[in-house]
Amino acid sequence: MICIITCIIMAISMSYSTDIAKDSVSILDTNFSVVQSDSLFASFENGTIAFQEPISVSQIIYAEHKESPSVLYSIILPIIMLIIGVFIDRLAQILVDRGRMKKNGRRWKYELLSCVKPIQKQIESLSEFKNSYCKDSLRYNIPDTPIYPYLSGKDFLSLNKEDLYDYLMYKMGGKKKNEKQAQDRFYKITTFVMSLEMIHDSIMESFKSFKDESSNQIESFNNTQVGYSQILLSKYREQNDELYHELMALFNKAFDNQPDINLLTLEDKLISPSLSLLCNHKGVENSSLIDKLIDMRYCINGLKNEKTYLQDGIENVIEQYKLCLAALNEILDYF
Numbered sequence: 001m002i003c004i005i006t007c008i009i010m011a012i013s014m015s016y017s018t019d020i021a022k023d024s025v026s027i028l029d030t031n032f033s034v035v036q037s038d039s040l041f042a043s044f045e046n047g048t049i050a051f052q053e054p055i056s057v058s059q060i061i062y063a064e065h066k067e068s069p070s071v072l073y074s075i076i077l078p079i080i081m082l083i084i085g086v087f088i089d090r091l092a093q094i095l096v097d098r099g100r101m102k103k104n105g106r107r108w109k110y111e112l113l114s115c116v117k118p119i120q121k122q123i124e125s126l127s128e129f130k131n132s133y134c135k136d137s138l139r140y141n142i143p144d145t146p147i148y149p150y151l152s153g154k155d156f157l158s159l160n161k162e163d164l165y166d167y168l169m170y171k172m173g174g175k176k177k178n179e180k181q182a183q184d185r186f187y188k189i190t191t192f193v194m195s196l197e198m199i200h201d202s203i204m205e206s207f208k209s210f211k212d213e214s215s216n217q218i219e220s221f222n223n224t225q226v227g228y229s230q231i232l233l234s235k236y237r238e239q240n241d242e243l244y245h246e247l248m249a250l251f252n253k254a255f256d257n258q259p260d261i262n263l264l265t266l267e268d269k270l271i272s273p274s275l276s277l278l279c280n281h282k283g284v285e286n287s288s289l290i291d292k293l294i295d296m297r298y299c300i301n302g303l304k305n306e307k308t309y310l311q312d313g314i315e316n317v318i319e320q321y322k323l324c325l326a327a328l329n330e331i332l333d334y335f
Helices: 071-113 116-134 161-171 176-238 242-254 263-280 284-332
Strands: 002-006 027-030 033-036 039-044 060-065
Touching (some): 071 161, 176 242, 176 284, 263 284
Parallel strands (some): 039 060
């Protein structure tokens, strides 16, 4: 090995030891001045160079190691150190991944466990709504029904599914033979989460559909009721007939509390008695009034049907939530 060493040495008179070859130094005595060559060539064995004579500050020393470095220190040891470094880095990463996996696995457990109470509360609120509104054929005002947004399943989106699978394997000892069982458990958990989302979407869609269709029926009823009142008022003014006096009395009584009108009660208060009067009275000129009354009946029946459809949707959702609770009892045992 050849290395270049620039020596800055104070020229002082003291004893040095060296193995520098004497013929490698050129000294010329001229006019009592000493001139040395710019370079010195030396060799060493133990990593130390010592000089017997003072060395000029500007001289460059070329030193050569007589023996090659040990293979153990120059090749094998660096390789061993590299392997150890990779092993330590890998081990540290494994420990970090395992810690994250355990943490996320526990988060899955807590999120699943926190679904129990909301599901029970949702079942209770939907059951109460169904009994107090859907099963009451004449109840018109819609009571408030709490819908728990937590059951939409969106809180599970931030959880790592790979960590969940690894955690399930870890809880079963991490053995290869348990892989199929871990897959089944993983599938049940992810299916449970998807079921929560679908059930929540289903109940939201049921209420939205009920609201939209009911609004359409009410709007149609109001338009028909306005047409009926205009025709009835015109005939009432044109003909001083007892029939129209009775029809007008029924109409005014039915809409006496407007706008707080319960349309579901108008079948008995207005439509049926008015049709009875008109059908007992002979005359084609009343067909327009009969048609309007029948159209209003269709609208009221439409409102009643929407209540029935909503009740069916609620009952289906309640049943699905009960199945989720049963599945959740089994799932929590996995943790």
